[in-house]
Amino acid sequence: MEGAKTKTMSSGKAANILALGKAFPHQLVMQEFLVDGYFRNTNCDDPDLKEKLTRLCKTTTVKTRYVVMSEEILNKYPELAVEGLPTVKQRLDICNTAVTEMAIEASKSCIEKWGRPVSDITHLVYVSSSEVRLPGGDLYLSKGLGLKPETNRVMLYFSGCSGGVAGLRVAKDIAENNPGSRVLLATSETTIIGFRPPSPERPYDLVGVALFGDGAGAMIIGTGPVSSPVRENPLFELHTAIQHFLPDTEKIIDGRLTEEGISFKLGRELPQIIEDNIEGFCKKLMGDAGYNEEDYNKMFWAVHPGGPAILNRVEKRLDLLPEKLNASRRALADYGNASSNTIVYVLEYLLEEKKKKKKEMKERSKDEEEWGLVLAFGPGITFEGILARIVAV
Numbered sequence: 001m002e003g004a005k006t007k008t009m010s011s012g013k014a015a016n017i018l019a020l021g022k023a024f025p026h027q028l029v030m031q032e033f034l035v036d037g038y039f040r041n042t043n044c045d046d047p048d049l050k051e052k053l054t055r056l057c058k059t060t061t062v063k064t065r066y067v068v069m070s071e072e073i074l075n076k077y078p079e080l081a082v083e084g085l086p087t088v089k090q091r092l093d094i095c096n097t098a099v100t101e102m103a104i105e106a107s108k109s110c111i112e113k114w115g116r117p118v119s120d121i122t123h124l125v126y127v128s129s130s131e132v133r134l135p136g137g138d139l140y141l142s143k144g145l146g147l148k149p150e151t152n153r154v155m156l157y158f159s160g161c162s163g164g165v166a167g168l169r170v171a172k173d174i175a176e177n178n179p180g181s182r183v184l185l186a187t188s189e190t191t192i193i194g195f196r197p198p199s200p201e202r203p204y205d206l207v208g209v210a211l212f213g214d215g216a217g218a219m220i221i222g223t224g225p226v227s228s229p230v231r232e233n234p235l236f237e238l239h240t241a242i243q244h245f246l247p248d249t250e251k252i253i254d255g256r257l258t259e260e261g262i263s264f265k266l267g268r269e270l271p272q273i274i275e276d277n278i279e280g281f282c283k284k285l286m287g288d289a290g291y292n293e294e295d296y297n298k299m300f301w302a303v304h305p306g307g308p309a310i311l312n313r314v315e316k317r318l319d320l321l322p323e324k325l326n327a328s329r330r331a332l333a334d335y336g337n338a339s340s341n342t343i344v345y346v347l348e349y350l351l352e353e354k355k356k357k358k359k360e361m362k363e364r365s366k367d368e369e370e371w372g373l374v375l376a377f378g379p380g381i382t383f384e385g386i387l388a389r390i391v392a393v
Contacts (some may be wrong), residue, residue, distance in 0.1 A: 162378025
């Protein structure tokens with residue numbers, strides 16, 4: 001199609017994702033064993049709540065997750081499993097350390113795949129909704145990686161599920177406005193900040209127990225990939241990036257830091273609101289590549305898996321082929337909704353599937369699935385989106 005051909009912009013000007021990395025805590029939770037373990041750890045024997053969580057665990061489509069929480073932590077801090085106790089200090093002591101450790105590990109993995117020395121990183125964008133401290137996690141991550149003291153740092157706190165794509169948008173802008181720069185984007189999250197015993201008065205807590213996981217993600221972003229002294233191999237080329245918030249929806253995702261940690265309320269209407277607004281948002285992004293609504297299935301889709309209901313609504317409204325959201329559904333099944341990190345896992349799975357598909361295809365159309373959208377939705381309600389092009393396969 002003519003528009004797509006004219007929009008294959010020079011990779012020298014557009015920012016590229018040059019490497020991806022991830023890390024997880026050591027506790028692997030199998031969804032089939034989660035209910036009994038959670039109720040045992042919180043000393044709760046409410047049969048109605050247990051039945052509800054069992055039902056939720058089946059509908060989330062999550063199979064495995066990684067979590068920081070462990071019996072060792074609960075033995076040391078038994079108050080975390082008691083209703084109504086002021087435990088925010090204990091939670092932050094655990095979270096601040098955990099997110100730093102995971103962010104360092106994910107970043108090191110990413111830098112190793114990138115192949116250049118850590119001293120070549122010029123900027124850091126750090127994203128988390130799981131810590132509160134001064135100085136922030138960006139400084140502790142910089143220290144842990146041995147970044148240069150003159151590294152320019154930006155923090156994005158409490159962006160929730162949209163934080164990973166928001167961070168990518170910021171990193172893209174930094175890279176494109178600072179030629180030769182190399183930006184490390186790091187995201188790190190843990191659910192301990194919101195861990196609490198079940199209560200009939202807080203039904204959303206059970207949704208979180210059934211859905212969310214912990215982990216970290218990292219990306220290297222820069223323009224003009226170099227071939228010497230180490231060859232950089234770009235994965236995605238980033239183009240138009242936009243953010244949009246929906247007026248009067250700020251209470252749909254309502255999170256508050258209390259003496260008992262973070263408390264969340266999630267409106268049941270969230271999937272419907274996303275469905276009602278997704279098409280117009282996508283059209284704004286797709287136009288720059290010469291695509292329109294008739295071309296949805298010619299593009300790739302890297303959608304943050306906030307939950308199966310959101311993915312189902314997006315698929316339905318855009319009339320996407322089932323395989324278009326495979327990467328998102330795989331990430332949800334394997335890691336749960338890990339908030340800002342999850343988009344990293346989706347992009348990794350997307351590349352894996354594209355490479356597999358390329359081997360199976362004798363001939364590949366130049367337009368077919370080179371262009372696509374990276375999407376996430378968070379508090380606000382905020383839509384984050386980036387028009388991207390796969391250049392690795």
